[in-house]
Amino acid sequence: MPTLLIYGLGYLGEAVARRAGEAGWRLRATSRNPDRGLIDPTDADALGTALSETDALLVTVAPTSEGCPALATLGPLLAAHRPGWIGYASSTEVYGDRGGGWVFEDSALNAASIAGARRVAAERAWAPFGAHLFRLPAIYGRGRSTLDRLRAGTVKRVHKPGQVFNRIHIGDAAAGVMASLERPNPDRAYNLTDDDPSSMDTVILAACARLGIEPPPQTDLDDPTVSEIMRGFYLDSKRVSNARAKAELGWRPACPTWREGLERLLSKP
Incomplete structure (x- = not known):
């Protein structure tokens, strides 16, 4: 039975763990929460022992x-034990703003935000280890979607003409990682994105229609109620190709588009 070590059992890590378990992998993972009974991410001794028994590592x-x-x-x-497969979950933020144009894995990295620049640096730091890079856009799923935020009344319908971006359902992101485990290709980057980059406004209006509620009013990007985190999100406008992963x-x-994603979230309790 092969062993997968997941460094960071968060939203994505848990989704990959479920699929890997179903595929017959033995799982080890880290968490900063001591109540979860997992490996402390700063415990070098425990991690060294885990690595010695690990076939694949996902960060x-x-x-x-x-x-x-x-x-x-x-x-x-x-240096003592390198798993045969290493994966690093990165972000499409590494590409920066392309004015709505298309980007591919070989496109220049031109991060427009501090978070994106940190991702670029992390990718380069993992390069000597032959890591598979998974560049992910905004991840959504049950409990973390536009539908949930609309129901909670926390959606900001920010208006920025021409701004588009990709998304990915959590299940599809995990499936992409598993596909790489089955077809290793070290030092390769993959965009795990949907097929339909769209504006946030388009998705919000469609979600409101499906829920039968009135859309929230539009808010300008420079409105003081818009957080700095959200402003940073709207720095980038691009279309990300997933052709290489396919x-x-x-x-x-x-869920090739957000439309199928919305329907999946609406159809399952």
């Missing part, structure tokens, strides 16, 4: 101002 934690926290701990340990991994998103 899902975001970088900080000091770099990738996983690499800070795992880097020295990987061609090389045989991956196909079950």
